[in-house]
Amino acid sequence: MAYIDVLKSIKKGNVAPIYLLSGTEHYIIEDTLHLLIKQVLTEEEREFNLSKFDMKEYPIELAVEEAYTFPFMGGKRVVIVKDAFFFSASKDTGKMEHDLKKLEAYLQEPAPETVFVILAPYDKLDERKKIVKLAKKNGQFLDGSPLEERDLKLWVMDRGKENNVHFNEDAIEHLITLTGAQLMLMASEIKKISIHIGEGGTITKELVEELVPRSLEQNIFALVEGVVKREIDKSWKIYLDLLKQKEEPIKIIALMVRQFRILYQVKQLSQQGYSQKQMASQLKLHPYVVKLAGNQARQFKDEELLGVLNDLANMDYEIKTGKIDKVLAVELFFSKRAPVRNT
Incomplete structure (x- = not known):
């Protein structure tokens, strides 16, 4: 599913039991993960019900075991699996061994109380692997590739709405050009311009030229x-x-x-x-x-x-x-x- 569509689904409260976040645009992955955690857990719940496991340091079975653990004080649990290299075709040179059969079993029947998030920040996944097929079939897949022009413009307009401002078409074009289409930089500049112009304001190309520095x-x-x-x-x-x-x-x-x-x-x-x-x-x-x-x-x-x-x-x-x-x-x-x- 496209980045913007995944964000809309999460904001509506349609949270899947499994998320496979892949691609090379790290901002897309981090932004989606941030929204997901914010939607599922309160600040107080994060201390007890949010777990992160780096696959270079922990075996996948430990993350699976945590995912099966009932959330503290009810509600939901979020388990994040970082650097899941075994979803790609690349071979890891680390010494950590992973029992992927246990991961397969979990992906077939995920715990209803847990949101299991797999971060695979790679250009391509190995579509032949069973764990890739299961994650996509039973969960939500995010294609975190760099946004093309149409989606970039939609994303800018969406960020404008979040900040209660409106972008002119030529202002969007100029912002993308000045920032080199770097999403993290664009998000920062949109926030800055929105504060400058105030709620309900219209952002023009001239304003972007004035406020956004050239790299x-x-x-x-x-x-x-x-x-x-x-x-x-x-x-x-x-x-x-x-x-x-x-x-x-x-x-x-x-x-x-x-x-x-x-x-x-x-x-x-x-x-x-x-x-x-x-x-x-x-x-x-x-x-x-x-x-x-x-x-x-x-x-x-x-x-x-x-x-x-x-x-x-x-x-x-x-x-x-x-x-x-x-x-x-x-x-x-x-x-x-x-x-x-x-x-």
Whole structure:
């Protein structure tokens, strides 16, 4: 089930006896777990009825035994199984042995008084394993993969409602861009903007621009965007601002190389027929970042991107060997890409 749908179900009080939370977006897993605990247990109950077992330190049978234990003072018990590597195809190098037959038996007949939560923060589960099939059949499965654009926007709107504010469409787009679609950072910024504007307020793109700071990576993205559009004055201004923030030119150049390499890779994969989701998985990037890179990459021919990467590589070499001043080198790089002005 999708992240947003799982959250809605929990908020309505529809709590399953088993949860299998998987995927590489750690914020999604942690946010779901936090809501689940909050929904099932009061603050006072957590001291007695909340148990956590790290599978690198405890055998699974200990967690199963705890799950069968009747909750203190009635109510519900929550048992959390962390780093359940045996749900994936990877092999654990630790010395802890686990009796998975006991886990299978529990997943077939879970205790009605217990919410059994399995955390498997991996890219893929081993669908051939019986414990994976049983957990999905008798419980609730969360796909904690990075959210795609549509779900990202729905998530922002939902967070806005929770904070009693409304987001304009272009404000949502700008927030996602400035934060690099990082959910934890987005949640923090939404909270901050909501406090600033007050209940019932409308959040605009201008407000997001004013209140949400750009990360170094986002400044590099904007700098590259200036190169793409041949708005070199914009790129130069961003570069000088980064220098004022004590960022090293060599580091800036390295990040520029990384961004242009992403553009080239996205362009190549797109030409080979890869989807946005497939490219994100292949390049280990967020799907929204791939989308933005694709928009930039379309402005270049293959040979132009290779030319930019070659120029950046030569510039890096000349700076490191003392052949040219680092600030002058970047200025020459930008000047080479400035539009020719008619006289």
